[in-house]
Amino acid sequence: MSAGLVVVVLAGIALWAWSVARPRTADELFAEISVHADVTDSTLEATQAIADFGLEEGVRMVPVRIVDRVGLEVRLESPRDVTLAAAPRLCLTGPFWNPLDAGLSDRCWGDPDLAALLAESMPVDDSGHVTLRADSPVVLRAELARGDERCDYPPGDWLLEVDAEPVIDRAARARMPIAEVPLAVPWDVPGALPWRDNGDTRFCSFTAAVYTRQGDPAIDR
Secondary structure, three states, X not given: OOHXXXXXXXXXXXXXXXXXXXXXXXXXXXXXXXXXXXXXXXXXXXXXXXXXXHHHHOEEEEEEEEEEEEEEEEEEEEOOOEEEOXXXXXXXXXXXXXXXXXXXXXXXXXXXXXXXXXXXXOOEOOOOOEEEOEOOOEEEEEEXXXXXXXXXXXXXXXXXXXXXXXXXXXXXXXXXXXXXXXXXXXOOOOOOEEEOXXXXXXXXXXXXXXXXXXXXXOEXX
């Protein structure tokens, strides 16, 4: 092999290595992150909320189911290292979410906060940045309760929203979504549900749509 050809080959190898190792865009990095989530168990309560059924039926209070507790398993993994400014934000939302219905601004459900729990499972460097290690899944198993401050939601079709602030070239970039994972919280469960006074709840959902789909819960008062 001639010296010139050796130089060309070595240059090609160096260019390939640089292209593999170079910092990638946030879109490219986040596209490779996979997020899986499952509801492992759940418990419900019953309360009442104001429902607007329109001109024909008007506005009235109706009984509704709300989620009291949820067992959740979340798994994040990536084929390459991804550095983040902080642990990803995980936000659970229920059907027809609208926190303004309860006078709230945060639509997320559950206590304790999922992002804080996830941060405990992810390595942090000297700069405070969090890394999702290549081929080293992070698995979070959590038991969440409705809490005293956040939204209440009915069971049904839920969503786990995951977003984060990527770090590229040692600089944190704007927060962007990683994934939206659909979850199912069963609502048609046997037995009567314990009653919770609506003065202690914050129903963040379109009550009329929920009641029309799920009907009256059986209530144990």
